[in-house]
Every structure is written in C-alpha cells, then in structure tokens.
Amino acid sequence: MTMKTFFAVSAAAMIASSAALAGGLDFETTDQNADGFVSFKEIQAVAKDITAESFLEADGDKDGVLSTEEFSALVK
Ligand SMILES: [Ca+2]
Ligand SMILES: [Ca+2]
Numbered sequence: 001m002t003m004k005t006f007f008a009v010s011a012a013a014m015i016a017s018s019a020a021l022a023g024g025l026d027f028e029t030t031d032q033n034a035d036g037f038v039s040f041k042e043i044q045a046v047a048k049d050i051t052a053e054s055f056l057e058a059d060g061d062k063d064g065v066l067s068t069e070e071f072s073a074l075v076k
Helices: 003-017 040-046 052-058 068-075
Strands: none
Touching: 040 052, 052 068
16 A cells, blocks of 8 residues: 555545544645645645644644645644
C-alpha cells in the first residue's frame, strides 16, 4: 500500500466516521497545485472559516505550509 493510498483510505474513513471541520476537507482537493502541501491560500479557497491563527497552529514545523499529517490534524 502506498502512502497516497494509505492517506486516501484513512481520510475517507475519517470523513465517514466524523463531521470534520469545514465539511470534511480532502487533502488532494485542497492541494490545488498538487505540490504535496497545503498553503494558507489553498485552504482558504475551500474553507473560509480556517483562520491564520488555526493554520499557524496546525503548521507544526513552521514551514508555512501543511503536510498531509498537519492537514489531517487540522481538519479532523
Ligand atoms: Ca499546494
Ligand atoms: Ca508544515
């Protein structure tokens, strides 16, 4: 199982089992330029209720973008 498949499966399970913040955001949909990271601009395009504050809080390594792991922690 690839990481991508693993994420898709776990994200689907997460979305199915709980009411995710902002209506169950999908990483691959949110990552519009498909660089493997979600920027604040990308997440704002689909979830206007995500504030800069919550984005920065989710960005654990402070590189300015969210990895799949950081993203899933934010939207779960
Ligand atoms: Ca991106
Ligand atoms: Ca990060």
